[in-house]
Amino acid sequence: MVNAAHFFFGVIGNASGLFLFLAPTITFKRIIKKKSTEQFSGVPYPMTLLNCLLSTWYGLPFVSPNNILVVIINGTGALIEIVYVIIFITYAPPKERNKTLGLFSFVIAIFAIVVVISLIALHGNIRMVFCGLAAALFSIIMYGSPLSIMKLVIKTKSVEFMPFYLSLFVFICGTSWFIYGLIGRDPYLAVPNGIGSALGTAQLILYFMYRGNKGVSNEETKAAATEAADTMEMGVAKATSSEQ
8 A cells, every 4th residue: 555655656657747848848949949049048948857867766676676767757757858958058148158168067077976986885774875965955946946036926926927838837846755755764865855845835825816917017127037037947937928
């Protein structure tokens, strides 16, 4: 029964996680159509790639047991993020292209260091702790990225730049993996995803508090909102708001 529940919440986490990884297709359809990255930031994609790579590595059987579902969704996410990075680099202006390439190189270097250290210097439980802490740290950073947009929602009393379905799936994904981690007694999954679940809940509460309000009107606030929206999950909020 416990194993069935563990598997069930892992599957729900995979489904909701896939939605989050595919959400930026709205942004990239626009980039390909216009053959320009416009004002979109390339930062979220390499950073999300790093989170996926570290989580995939942590989920492998020789690092942590019974986490094949973690490998599946994060391995898939890593492939998707690589496609996003390639498209972004293809259409970005030189300055933004070099910035994204540099960040991508940094991500690969960090992942390589973690892999080499965990394979050569660490074994057994120590290896699992090291890889788990690395994966958990970047998961928390990824989940914490919408904090600036939440602050903006409170300031403007408008949810114009915080899409409902994105917030909903952040909540579902965080909650599913939080329960998965609890059932599996895995703090490296439970803690970061518990934080993600709490932040997703906060986003939904804000949405229902301010959903009836009109969007921001003055250009200065809109500019601040657009900048803050870059920190939403993989740039989706900015794409959504820009197309309204």
